[in-house]
Amino acid sequence: MWSVVGSLVPVVAGSIYFFGPSALLVIFAASAGALLIERLFGPKNAIGDGSAAITGVLLGLTLPPGVPLWMAFLGGVFGIAFGKLIFGGLGQNIFNPALLGRAFLQAAFPVAMTTFSTPGGSWWALRGDNFALPLMSAAPTDVITGATPLGLMKFEQTGTDLSNLVLGSTGGSLGETSGIVILVCGAYLAVRNYLDWRIPASIFITVALLGGVIHLIDPVRYGGSLFMLFSGGLMLGAVYMATDMVTSPVTKVGSWIFGFGIGFLIVVIRLWGGLNEGVMYAILLMNALVPFINRATQPRVLGSRTVRVMT
């Protein structure tokens, strides 16, 4: 699984390019939390399989650049402890640990988790009060904060230039930015058979189709297909989170259903939910359905007519 960590290097590099040292600090803090808990309470040598490192880095990538480091650390701790170890360790968990960590942070610290700085200014400047002490309110900084493209679209009906979205020079979480880099890394993983291409493909298809149709109905309020695909955390979620092998279906048909479900929920939450971004909840909701999808899509055993019932 270290190759998955390796494939995240360009994504991390991209976030550092756009958000400066803050990006590195946040990803480092989240990974430290994840690895520490895995080391303390996980099975022997569990660090070696690389799964905790993936969780930490992915969690870091879903956080805003200006989030206080202790929160990122706490997210990593929560993700591994309550997302993975409590179920019995690697391979036993139902929910994606990184996303569970993020969901916890979102619920606990909604303001910090939705304050996004816009790219620009000195590269060296921190994008928020990263070094705020635990449970203290962050000191106001002079960083310009702004809404994400999805927020702009939802609450102000303002579009964002597509080239900015594709390249990543917009406000947002660390890994929410450069769609192209994530796609290239995902393609590499798919070729190496480390992820099932059916899951991102079905998410993209569903979001593009649904988003496109709704855009045609009301072009002012809703963005087009490409806007939907390249804004927010969709790329990172579809390529790295939804394809987590442990929490996605084992059958090929199941993978398609899983992806369609995620795509549908993303569109519904984005357009009609209270939040402007829905990738995280869409994936977590579909994670919960994976056992049922698996049961419903068991292959027909050669030479038998009945489909086996899972115990």
Add this chain to the structure above:
Amino acid sequence: MIDQGNLEFRHGVHPPELKELTARLPIRRMPYPTEVVLPLSQHTGKPAKPIVRVGDRVERGDKVAEADGYVSSPVHASAAGTVTDIGLWAHPNGSYSEAVRITVEPFSAQATRPRIVPDWHDLSAKEIISAVQDAGVVGLGGAAFPTHVKLSPPKEAKIDVLLINGCECEPYLTTDHRTMAEYPKRVHLGIRIMMRCLGVDRAMIGIEKNKPDAIEAIKATLPTDLDVTVHPLTVKYPQGAEKMLIKALLDREVPSGKLPLHVGVIVQNVASVATIAEVFETGLPLVERIVTLTGRGVQRPSNLIVPVGTKVRDLIDACGGLTPDAREIVFGGPMMGASVANLDAPVLKGTTGVVVLTDAECTPPETYPCIRCGHCLDTCPVFLNPQLLGSLAKVGRYEEMEPNHLADCMLCGCCSYVCPSNIPLSQLFQVAKVALSKQKRAA
């Protein structure tokens, strides 16, 4: 009418073939060992009953044990000599079982008793089958199912095609390959005899495409008066499994728990077909077979004619001995074969090959927890869910594996081969199968 399409089944794997070690080596005869050991249980079914006593002198080809019942097969002396013991001896399956030990006469001509070879044309199907039974012919592809049982299917089964299995999809092995390349006429004679016994008009020979010389040889000698066709198959493991071959060539599915004859098919391996022909060519019963001794752990990999009952020790000595880094001896291929710990274990009628693996090939990789990637589901040729079965087997919930079609698993090892966490799935399934059958017997 030779099929050029891509004939194959779905799923499966393609491990490194490693056949180049012996694929071009002509078959040669190995010298007689000083002792042969003939286990009474070399076939599927009841063990044979010994009919010789300690001290008896036997010629090569003499019967030393007779079939005990219908699904059983006689055993013949594979070399002239004296019976020194009838007792327990190491069997390649790891147990000790009843065996007849014969000390081979040195400098013997190993000529057989003069015998009258009946012309098979004049025999009825029944007489041919009893001659085959009397010669102790069993399937040489590994399972060693008595051939006479296969040749007399129940009347209600309507057999319309005979499939000849020349796939040899296991890595390393070249027994069938060399048989087809060197004795194509014998193969065709065997097919002719089998077709006569079964009363079928159609026979199809399936050969994987990685044996072009065998395909050429078999094609060049095709009979003109019979409907026999050659079908090159996609190189893929386990193409040689009966159910996979039937699926690839005829697109028929053998119902779960049933035999190929339920879909009107009899499958026979080329080496067994050649042996049937040999019985009627020479009159000699099954006393020797072609074995591939190969692997990086052996000095001179070879294709050998080996007397049944030759100890692995003698077989390896005949090929220059082991290399310094030899580690494990496997009977059969590396995918489905079983490792043998005792060098005294003899070659059986069903031993297709002996592979000697080196240190580098058998260091067990570290095992990780299952991450439910589903790669095993994507390779299982019978469409099982090895992921589920594996997690049940790991905690010993064997009863729950049965409704999940454990019985359909043929232990081909594709799931273990692709598992990124290196979980020994097919070994777990084998343990589960044994435990379940023990439970049933106890109940």
